Amino acid sequence: MVQSRATASAKEKLQTNKALADASSRIIDEHAHRRRRRYVFSQSQLAHLETEFGYNHFIPTMRLQQLAYELSIDKLTLRSWFSRRRHRERRNRQIQPVPPVMNYFGAPYPFQAIAD
Numbered sequence: 001m002v003q004s005r006a007t008a009s010a011k012e013k014l015q016t017n018k019a020l021a022d023a024s025s026r027i028i029d030e031h032a033h034r035r036r037r038r039y040v041f042s043q044s045q046l047a048h049l050e051t052e053f054g055y056n057h058f059i060p061t062m063r064l065q066q067l068a069y070e071l072s073i074d075k076l077t078l079r080s081w082f083s084r085r086r087h088r089e090r091r092n093r094q095i096q097p098v099p100p101v102m103n104y105f106g107a108p109y110p111f112q113a114i115a116d
Helices: 002-032 043-055 061-071 075-095
Strands: none
Touching: 043 061, 043 075, 061 075
16 A cells, blocks of 8 residues: 555656656747747858948948848848947957057066167
8 A cells, every 4th residue: 555655656756747847848949949040141241241341330221121132131130240240340449459568768668678
């Protein structure tokens, strides 16, 4: 009798775990279809986008629609590309090497020119 109760509770736990696993996999599957897949740009598309970025870092809506049609890319994907490209531009500007600090004698610190 004790053994049958233990077996029954084990079966209930197993069924509960399966139900939870099924529910969690459904939730994961529901979220998976909402995510967008990564878009891989071709070299010609990138060249066109870089040229456009050279003209204007913030693209107007009408031009965005034209580009989307010309390049056969979704408008949201293009908007994201321009946003990431602006971010990369700012990051590269911040990383530029800082010129050496000059001391009183005109030589970079800590080295000093030896006057003859």
